[in-house]
Structure formats: C-alpha cells, structure tokens
Amino acid sequence: MKYIITIVSFIGISLLILLAKAISNSDLISSDSFRALLGLNILFIFSLIVLIGFQIFRLLQNVKKEITGSRLTLRLVMSFALMGVVPVLIVYLVSVNFLTKSIESWFDVKVESALEGGLTLGQKTIDILMKDIELKGKSIAYSIGNVDPEQRYSLLTDLREKFRIQDAVIFDQNSIIIEVSSEKSDLIPPIPNIKDLEKGGRGFFGRIEEKDGEQIFLKTFTPILTKNVNSKTLILQLTQPIPPSIANLALSVESVYSEYQQLTYSRNSLKIIYILTLTLVLLLALLSSVSASFVISRRFSSPLAMLADATRQISKGNYKKIISKQGKDEIGVLISSFNSMTSQLEDATNNSEKDRERLEVSRTFLETILAHLTTGVIVLDQAKIIRLNNIAASKILKIKSSDMSNMPMSEIVDKYLLFKPMYEFVESYIDSDKKNKKEESQEFKLNKENEQESTIMLQITPIKNNKDKSYVLVIDDISEVTQAQRHRAWGEIARRLAHEIKNPLTPIQLSAERIQHKFKNKLNKEDSEILERSTNTIVNQVNSLKIMVNEFAEYARPTKIQKDAVQIDELIDEVVALYEIEKNITIKKDRKIPTIYADQNKLRQVIINLLENSQDALKEIKNKKIMISIRNKIGGIELTVEDNGVGIPDIIIGRIFEPYVTSKKTGTGLGLAIVHKIVEEHEGKITIDRIKNSGTRVTINLKIREK
C-alpha cells in the first residue's frame, strides 16, 4: 500500500504539471489531448478519493482494534491533512476570486465602447466614400444619358478618369455588357447578380464587397436615364477600391471587434474552464498531499509504534526484542538508545536471575539444613511474628508447622498456654531496651497431658539486618539429657544407700536374732512372747530393708551387659509360661521375628517387671487383659505390653521412669526405673502411654545389633 500511495502521489503531481502546462498553451487547451487530460485527471481524482477512503477505513479499523501506532498515525494524518488543506483552500479561494475579477476586467466597458466607436468610424468612412461614389455615379449616368450611344465609351472613359474610378461598366437589364471602361485594359467584368441589376434599375444601389480579407471594394449600381423613352434601361456599375490604408484599418478594427465580441460571449466559459482547472489542481494537490500524508504519517509513527510494541514486549519480560535501525535522525538515535537499554536490561535481568537462582539455591540449602536439624529454629520479627520455623521446632513444641507460619507468637500462646513462660521470656528479651543484646538461654519444662514431661532449652539471638530486627529462637529438647542426669543422680543415691544402709543391716539382724536366742528362755512367757515378736519385727524389717537395698543396689549397679543372640518371641513365651495360671495374656507377633543381640537375663527382667506391673494394675479389674505384641520394624523390633488396668495418674506419668515414683501402695517404685535403665543400656527406646479409657501401653524399641 505504501508503494501504491507513492506511485499515485507521483502520478498526481505529474498530472498537475501537465494540466498547468496545458492551461497555459492555447493550442493544447482546445485539443482532444486536453480533454483526455481532464478526463484522466477526474478519473485519477476519483481513484484518489477511493484510495484515501480505503486508507481512512483501514486506519479506523486499526484504531478500533487498538493496533499499536494507529492512533498516532490517525492524529498525524489529520494534522498533515489540515496543514495541507487550509493553506491550499485559502490559495484556491483567492485564486478563483482573482481569476474571476481578472477575466471581468478584460471586458471593460471603455474597451468595448472604443472598439464599437472604431467600427462605427470605419463604417462612416466607408459610407462617406460610398456617398462620394454615388454622386460621381449619378453625375456620370446623367452625362451618359444625354449623349448618343457612339459617344458613350469616350465620355465614360473621360468621366471615369476624371472621377478616378477604377472600373465603370454599363449593363442592360439582361446583364449584357454595353460599355466597359477600366484602369486595367484586359478587364473582363464579372456578370453581376440579377437582383443587384434589378435594384440598380429602380434607383441607386450600392454595396461593399470584400476580397481575400484584405481589400474592400465599393460597388454601386446607378440607372442611366436616356432621352429616348423607348430605349432599354441601362445600369451603370462603378467599382472603386477603398484606399488600402483605410481598408486595412477598418478590417483590423473589424477583426479586433469580432475577437472581442467572441471573448465577451465566451467569458463565462473562460471562467468555468479556469475554475474547473483550478479546482482540479486543488483536488489533485489536496488529495495527493493527503495520500502522501498517510505514507509520511506511517513513516513517522511506525518507529514509535515499534517502540511501543517493544516496550510492551519488555514489560512482559521479552528482552530479546531489538528494533531495526531507522536512519540517523533523532528517532534513529532514540531507537539505538532503546536497543542499548534493552540489551543492558537483558544483561541486568540475566544477572538478577542468576542471583535469584543462587539465592534460591542458598535458601533451599538452608531450608534443607533447617529441615534436617533436630534442633528447632524459629525466626521472629520485632512484632514477635513467626517468619520462619523448621520441622524440628514444630516437632519439639508439638505444634503444626502451618499453625506457626506467619502467626504472632502471642496467638499461639493463647492457644497453647503451656508456652506462656517461654513467650514471657522471649517478650521480655525483645522488648528490653538493651542496646547490644547478647544471646540468652533458658530451660523450660513442658508438661503436656498424657505425655511425659519434656525439658526444652530455648536460646534467643538477635539478627541485625539493614533496618529490621529479627530474632532466632533455637529450641533443643534436652529431656533425655536431663533424664539421664537424673538417672545418674538416682544411681549414685542408690549406690550410696546400698553401701551405707546394707552394711549395718546384717549386724542388726544378727543382733536381734542373738537377743532372741539368749533371752528367750530367760524371760517369762509373756515377756518372752514380746521379745520374740519384737525381734521378729526387727528381722522382718531388716529383710525388707535388705530387699529394698538390694533393689537399689541392682538399680545402681554399673552396666555389665552380656550380649547373646536372643529370640525375643521365644523369651516372651518362656516368661509368659510362668503366668499361665492367669490365662489373661494374649501374644501377637509377626510371622518371623529376627534375632537380636542383647542380654537375655536383663530382657527377661524387663518382661517380668512389665508383666508384674500389669498384674498389679489389674488387681481390682474384673475383665483382665494383657496383650503383648512383637512387631518387626526397620532395623529392629517393637515390643508392646498393654493392659486394661487402672492406668497411671497424670501427675506422675511424666516422671514414671524415675526411681521411687509409683502409683502402687506397696512397692519401691524401681521396677520401671530398672526397665528404663536396661532399655537404655541396650540403646533402645521406651515410651509409656495412657490408653484412652483405661489401661497403660508400654512400647519398647530395640535395635538388631551385631554381637
């Protein structure tokens, strides 16, 4: 379309030049080629209108479709068209006005009067000459009429010469030449028109004749009245040329007058043709300029449209968009700068992307580390909102990770009152006015319902970012450590008790037995019975103390495990056989239980202690049930002993593995402590849970270890 408009504009300008040349050439203006040129111009104008209409339609459609650059093109086209139309229209109106007035001024009244005057002057001059000839003719006719026919020729010649007439011919009424006298000797006069002769016969008659458009002749016919009434009527024809100086002037005036009259008559046509030509020129100029304005507008707007499109592409993240070069003008410089900017932006984005990837890798790395840490990590901001937490933190605190993320710590505390001391510690640390805060740590005991008491070490450390302050809470579950420390302490107490109490027991028992033996027979019956009862009480209590001390000694005894291959299911069968009378023990086990390496005697003691505990718990229960299950686990086995007994009170369940902690009325409270110790010695794990309605479940996990 761009080429079509260019070609059309070129043709338009060519036609404009041809039209301008044609109008200035009067020969060309009347020719068929001018008519063809006019037709061609009109056809071309029509084509231009169609083309421009099509362009406008297409442009408006583009605007409607919101194609980039179309609005700018429309605005530019309108501006260019307006810039072209207004001045051309002004010039056109002025030209038409000027032309009309100029044409009118050609036909000035004074010119017309002068020409008419000149023509009348010529006519009057000819009339005077005609009058002169008339007089001469009448004089000659009179003279000839009064002479005899023999004397006519000589008289005619004399008078002709006297009056300086060029030709004198006498005709009769039948156009027969009677006499001829001429300056030219060889004159053969033409036969006059019969009507002229008839007119001349009736009286004087004169006429003006023109020859070859150069000469004017006066021809007069005068009747000759003779004396003889019976003779034929003769007519004298005189021919006299008007002097060339007068004739040329008169003919010249006639010619100019005629041309002037023609021009006067055709002035409207002149106006119309000039206005038509001007209008065609105007339309050609206007339409060509409007057509050209489309090309120019597109030329201007296309780089800007490309820029807009490229900007849109960049905003969508496509930095590969490069605009082709558009010359060396300001737009070219702009495009070059834009391309440079795009390239820099692409580099910057690539670098940023790489940085982001690196950051992502670091973040993933950190998250992986945090996720695999057994230590809980929580990051708080100044507002005490949890910004980051790892899985270990939610495991230790036993709160869902989703309940923690981006939650204010205060809300969590509202939900879990358990953590209030922790929150108070954190709050006081964060809200304190200290400038250079150092890390601080504190232990907290958490007692959750139905669960063992756990001990948590909370360490808080400030992180300094640019402006925002964050805090890292490092949470460690140190329950096992504290428990181990406690067990160690209990072991030491037990060992000392065993050592300090056990030694005096035997002398006390022996002394009591000796007192009984020595004084039994020396006392009366009544005293003897009192002595015996007292000494027996001493002996019995000492025995009880011995049992208790032995148990303590057993608990405190240093570890000496003799590992052998143990088939735990068989061991359980063996132990359960001892409790066969009860018939309330059910065993569930997987098909094949692997052999583990452990101290068989100690494991037997574990099973016996657990069964004893269950038996004790079931004393007041009617439908007694004990269920032992052995299951294979990855890398080990899981032994569960479950009963539907009275269960363990909440108050002691957290410390149930500590020595001297028991819910039974009788007992040392060392059974489960010993079990716990043996399991720990085997690097196993033991947990105790309350069953929902009633009962207790003890779960022991043991590893399969090589000898």
Next chain:
Amino acid sequence: MRYFKRISLIVLVALLSLILMNLYSLPDGKIVIKDMVLSKKNNINKYKMPDYLISFNQEINFDYLIINAIDKGIPLVFKVVLRVAETNEIWPTKIIKKEIRYYQIEYKALREVYKTIDINGETHEYQNILDAFEKLSKVEGFRFTAANNKNYELWLNVSLDKKKLPKPLQVNYFDTTWNMSSEKKIHKLGKLN
C-alpha cells in the same frame, strides 16, 4: 481477490464514463434532415456506372443564444458526413463512398452582412440572417457512383463542428448549447437502377 475487486471497480468507473460520454453526444433534435432526394444523372462515367446526386433540406433550430453568438461574430461551421455502403446478405457492408464537407455562417460587423459558405465553397452574403439560414437549409452536391441491381444504404449526419468554435467554448463541456447534431440514421436506398 482484493486486486480483482480493485480492477473491477476501475473497469466499472471507465464503463460509466464511456456511457456518460455517449449520452453527452446523443442527437438533440436541433438539426432535422428532411426531403432527401436521390437523383440519377444520365451521364455514364468511366466505370460505365451512373452517377447519383444527393440533396436534402435541413431544419436547423437556432436558439437565441446561438443567434446572439453569430451576431457577436462567432463563426458556426457545420460538418456534413456522408457514407454510402453497398450491402449484401452474406458479406459484410462495404463502404463505397465516404465524404465530409463543411458549410458555415459568419457575421461581418464592418459591412453588417451575414456571410455563408456552402458545401461547394460558394460564398454568399445576406443583409438578413433568415436569408442566410434559408440558404444554408438547402444542401446539394454530394455525388456518388453506384452499380445497378445492388443494394445500398446511406448514412448521413449533420452536426456543428465544435472544434471550429472559439477555444473557451470548446472546453466548456458543461455548456450544451453547442451540441447540435442530426439523428445518426441509416437510410436504406435499396436497389438503384
């Protein structure tokens, strides 16, 4: 398809222009040919075929604008086109004679006469315009030779030759005053003997 539409549009415009141009040159009844006479001359020419002479009268309806134009000195030249064709039922028409002649009327302001020149070039001058018109209404002098027992047809047209008008009048295409033409009619002459 798009180019085809454009070409079709251009062709349509061209056709419309041609139709308008033809309508523009249609006869308007200002010149009516009548009383056409075909007379046989007895002299036999070198082809041993008789000569025929065509004469006709014409009624020229000059409106006042044209009379005014004549009085203003604008010469009017009329063109007479005559074609005689030999017709045959089998063969295409064969033109045996084609002749173009002119006659004119002009006003001479100095002498105040109307000067006429007929198709044979004879000049006449009249004091009265009606006499001049009377003279122009009679056209005679077209001569052609024809064989016996053959069919002939005559095509005759009289029109004002606008190319002889002053130039401004020639290019004023909107002025129909100067559109003077007789009906373009074929006169069947039949067999001449």
